Amino acid sequence: MNDSTIVPSAEPSESERSTLLVAYVLYGVTPFTCGLAAVAGVIINHLKVNDTANEFLRSHHRWLLRTFWYSLLWTAVSSLLMFTIVLIPVAWLGYVATGIWYIYRVVRGAINFADRRAMPV
Numbered sequence: 005m006n007d008s009t010i011v012p013s014a015e016p017s018e019s020e021r022s023t024l025l026v027a028y029v030l031y032g033v034t035p036f037t038c039g040l041a042a043v044a045g046v047i048i049n050h051l052k053v054n055d056t057a058n059e060f061l062r063s064h065h066r067w068l069l070r071t072f073w074y075s076l077l078w079t080a081v082s083s084l085l086m087f088t089i090v091l092i093p094v095a096w097l098g099y100v101a102t103g104i105w106y107i108y109r110v111v112r113g114a115i116n117f118a119d120r121r122a123m124p125v
């Protein structure tokens with residue numbers, strides 16, 4: 005077995021669970037930090053997604069990564085629409101929809117994490 009091979013473990017370590025909890029907290033406070041906390045969260049997720057041997061934790065890291073990148077994508081699209089006078093209402097609708105979707109994803113993920121259930125990814 006070489007060093008890069010990950011052996012699946014039955015139960016995640018407390019350290020791995022704590023790291024994921026920190027990521028969820030960072031994502032949760034993101035609306036109050038103008039998005040800066042999510043940047044720290046996504047860095048944690050990128051560093052840990054392939055480090056963990058537990059599929060339960062890996063699914064949560066992937067869930068949060070997708071939450072971040074799709075939120076960034078739809079926020080960027082909505083921001084581009086703001087440059088057109090006619091589509092400003094559509095842009096605001098995009099911001100609201102993205103915000104609601106983001107909150108849903110973080111809350112659903114946190115609940116599943118607390119219940120020790122993997123995320124569907």
